[in-house]
Amino acid sequence: xxxxxxxxxxxxxxxxxxxxxxxxxxxxxxxxxxxxxxxxxxxxxxxxxxxxxxxxxxxxxxxxxxxxxxxxxxxxxxxxxxxxxxxxxxxxxxxxxxxxxxxxxxxxxxxxxxxxxxxxxxxxxxxxxxxxxxxxxxxxxxxxxxxxxxxxxxxxxxxxxxxxxxxxxxxxxxxxxxxxxxxxxxxxxxxxxxxxxxxxxxxxxxxxxxxxxxxxxxxxxx
Numbered sequence: 001x002x003x004x005x006x007x008x009x010x011x012x013x014x015x016x017x018x019x020x021x022x023x024x025x026x027x028x029x030x031x032x033x034x035x036x037x038x039x040x041x042x043x044x045x046x047x048x049x050x051x052x053x054x055x056x057x058x059x060x061x062x063x064x065x066x067x068x069x070x071x072x073x074x075x076x077x078x079x080x081x082x083x084x085x086x087x088x089x090x091x092x093x094x095x096x097x098x099x100x101x102x103x104x105x106x107x108x109x110x111x112x113x114x115x116x117x118x119x120x121x122x123x124x125x126x127x128x129x130x131x132x133x134x135x136x137x138x139x140x141x142x143x144x145x146x147x148x149x150x151x152x153x154x155x156x157x158x159x160x161x162x163x164x165x166x167x168x169x170x171x172x173x174x175x176x177x178x179x180x181x182x183x184x185x186x187x188x189x190x191x192x193x194x195x196x197x198x199x200x201x202x203x204x205x206x207x208x209x210x211x212x213x214x215x216x217x218x219x220x221x222x
Contacts, residue, residue: 036119040110042075042103050098050121053090059165059178060130060212061088063154065095065121071111075104086123087154087163089180095121130210133168133199141196144220145189149197151215157181161216162190168211172198190217 041047063086072078077100082092099119110117135149150161157163157180166177174194179187194217201209 035117037071037104037110037117040071040104040108042105046104047102048098050094052123053094056088056090056094056123058212059167059176059214060125060210061086061091061165061214062123062125063087063091064123065092067095067099067119067121068116069099069119070114070116071104071108073107073111075106075108075111077102083118084120085156086121087156087180088165091121091123128207130212131201131205131207132210132213133172133201136172136198136200139196139198140193143193146193147218147220149194149215150218151213153216154214155216157216159219161218162186163214163216164190164194165212165214166194168199168213172200174199174213193217 038047064084065082065086066084067080068083069080070078080096080099082096085092086095098121132152135151140146140149153161154163155161162182163180164177165180166174169175174197177191177194179190182190199213
């Protein structure tokens with residue numbers, strides 16, 4: 001495991017970025033604000049950035065989570081939802097859990113207008129990219145359901161493939177495989193297929209090495 005990279009990520013837990021993002025109307029007849037309304041907070045400390053989830057640090061996953069929300073008459077958050085996923089549920093859940101703890105001033109005009117607000121969490125690890133294990137060509141067992149593995153593709157799970165993140169042990173074997181957005185049976189089948197593959201890092205490649213990897217297990221017939 002790349003301990004230096006993980007240690008830096010832990011230090012960044014309080015520095016997850018909030019940036020302005022274009023919003024999309026989620027409910028009819030609502031006013032869409034252009035930015036997170038920091039000036040309407042009950043106090044400067046009444047809305048804090050989330051802790052970086054321990055599991056996300058271990059798997060070294062990054063991404064951007066875009067949320068929309070409304071402010072109720074009491075200044076609380078309501079109807080918070082993920083509009084743009086980071087591709088990783090563990091990050092999206094952390095962003096949502098942090099947002100609903102925010103507190104705004106009560107009896108705002110924005111609450112009466114039922115205004116929709118955006119907030120964007122940018123989950124980024126510090127330092128240059130790690131050197132991750134690469135698929136050994138031809139190492140995956142033949143399958144009637146899966147056509148191969150597309151490394152470092154973080155597109156969401158769909159009919160054409162299953163997004164997975166995993167660790168690689170000293171023997172080049174995938175372990176701790178986590179499938180995103182798939183049913184239990186599909187996730188288990190994708191994990192079984194990936195377990196037949198081998199991964200390796202070229203020791204001659206410069207940079208810090210890590211045992212984390214991700215990508216999509218591709219379905220046949222997609």
